[in-house]
Amino acid sequence: MGSMMEMALEPWARRVRDRADLPVRLCWGESGRDSLALGDFSEPRVEIRVRDASAWRLLLNPRLDTLGQAYVEGLIDVDGRLEDILEMAHRLAEAGTPDEEGLLARLRRHFAHTRESDSEAIQYHYDVSNDFYAEWLDPSMVYSCAYFENGEEDLAEAQRKKIDHILTKVRLQPGQRLLDIGCGWGALVLRAAGHFGARCVGITLSRNQYELACERVRDAGLQDRIEIRLQDYRDVQDGPFDRITSVGMFEHVGVGQLPAYFRRMRELLVPDGWAMNHGITSTDPHDGETSKGGGHFIERYVFPRGELPHIGTVLRTMQEGGLESFDAENLRRHYARTLALWSQAFEARAQRIRTLVDEKRWRIWRVYLAGCAWAFEHDEIALFQVLCRPSGRLCGELPWSRRWIYR
Numbered sequence: 001m002g003s004m005m006e007m008a009l010e011p012w013a014r015r016v017r018d019r020a021d022l023p024v025r026l027c028w029g030e031s032g033r034d035s036l037a038l039g040d041f042s043e044p045r046v047e048i049r050v051r052d053a054s055a056w057r058l059l060l061n062p063r064l065d066t067l068g069q070a071y072v073e074g075l076i077d078v079d080g081r082l083e084d085i086l087e088m089a090h091r092l093a094e095a096g097t098p099d100e101e102g103l104l105a106r107l108r109r110h111f112a113h114t115r116e117s118d119s120e121a122i123q124y125h126y127d128v129s130n131d132f133y134a135e136w137l138d139p140s141m142v143y144s145c146a147y148f149e150n151g152e153e154d155l156a157e158a159q160r161k162k163i164d165h166i167l168t169k170v171r172l173q174p175g176q177r178l179l180d181i182g183c184g185w186g187a188l189v190l191r192a193a194g195h196f197g198a199r200c201v202g203i204t205l206s207r208n209q210y211e212l213a214c215e216r217v218r219d220a221g222l223q224d225r226i227e228i229r230l231q232d233y234r235d236v237q238d239g240p241f242d243r244i245t246s247v248g249m250f251e252h253v254g255v256g257q258l259p260a261y262f263r264r265m266r267e268l269l270v271p272d273g274w275a276m277n278h279g280i281t282s283t284d285p286h287d288g289e290t291s292k293g294g295g296h297f298i299e300r301y302v303f304p305r306g307e308l309p310h311i312g313t314v315l316r317t318m319q320e321g322g323l324e325s326f327d328a329e330n331l332r333r334h335y336a337r338t339l340a341l342w343s344q345a346f347e348a349r350a351q352r353i354r355t356l357v358d359e360k361r362w363r364i365w366r367v368y369l370a371g372c373a374w375a376f377e378h379d380e381i382a383l384f385q386v387l388c389r390p391s392g393r394l395c396g397e398l399p400w401s402r403r404w405i406y407r
Contacts, residue, residue, distance in 0.1 A: 013037075013038055022092060046080035049078075050076055052075040068371070086371060132357055142185075142187045146158035146341075147162035158334075160191070163191045167196055169385070170274040177241045179243070181244065182203070183202025183209070183228065186212070193222050194220060202229070203232075234264060241270065242270055246275070253307075258309060272390075274387065275388050276386070277386045278383070279314075280381055281314060282382075283310070287313055302365075311330075318386065327386070328387075334383070336377040339372050340373045346365065347366075
């Protein structure tokens with residue numbers, strides 16, 4: 001049986017070897033005794049073991065999403081260093097995928113974004129458990145790109161510097177009113193109120209985040225300066241605010257909804273206010289996928305209904321929403337580093353994390369964190385901070401330089 005399977009697989013394996021010559025061994029059958037080499041090597045760097053026959057339809061048309069699906073669903077096991085596994089997955093997707101798949105991957109996938117669907121998507125991702133996230137995030141539980149000002153900071157310091165970088169960019173002053181859209185576990189509003197003297201409203205759609213953020217505000221004794229709400233940004237009615245921040249949230253808005261999202265931000269700002277949008281962007285100028293199907297895996301297993309626009313789309317829709325962009329900073333390198341540190345912490349605490357979630361969820365996040373680190377490192381996705389203010393203001397009201405940002 002093994003030899004028959006090997007004969008059937010050989011044409012596909014030969015094509016992979018001709019295109020990539022991978023140090024990968026594919027194993028199947030009883031105890032994995034039957035195997036096939038995907039390259040010329042003495043010892044494989046990665047070994048893929050087929051546990052279920054349904055894996056073949058995913059492996060023989062390999063894209064990042066099908067390979068990820070096979071692993072997450074437990075159809076295959078993979079042995080090797082995590083860095084080697086990621087490299088082989090990308091090279092296998094490139095070697096085994098017909099050219100037309102690249103075109104398919106670039107097709108737009110736009111979803112309807114209602115309050116109900118967005119709330120469900122947020123709860124799916126963030127309401128895993130607070131203990132789960134605490135295992136691999138920094139102590140402040142900041143779940144967004146850190147800022148490594150000198151490149152030598154540890155994660156906790158880099159996350160604090162990221163928050164200060166944002167609050168400095170929006171020129172936050174004592175006594176000003178700040179709205180944080182997608183406040184997470186409250187780190188930014190706690191810093192804004194405790195260190196910058198602002199009065200803050202933080203909103204989230206995650207009940208777990210809401211409850212812990214409220215607890216942290218109470219523990220810090222800042223109830224008089226911070227209000228945490230379980231609320232959609234479209235339902236905020238008590239503007240205007242002097243400053244607005246949105247960190248790692250607009251990926252959930254939807255490309256088609258971006259003009260309305262920025263318009264709502266404009267409506268909630270005072271005429272001379274400042275806002276900051278910090279979020280992941282696609283490097284495809286047509287707002288499509290830039291890898292061999294990796295975005296489909298993330299949409300299916302990690303961020304339901306998530307969409308990544310190109311930075312050009314962000315700037316255009318920001319203007320359509322009545323906001324003038326003043327400064328755009330690409331922090332791609334910083335997010336590659338952030339994700340690498342998250343992934344390392346996840347691997348180091350793997351056994352503990354496995355007691356907090358089921359095997360499928362553990363596999364999803366393991367692939368997601370390491371895979372995103374790779375994607376940022378290789379310019380498949382980016383991270384932009386865009387500082388903006390209401391459009392139509394007089395030039396005399398704008399600062400001459402960006403010196404205050406990088407003091």
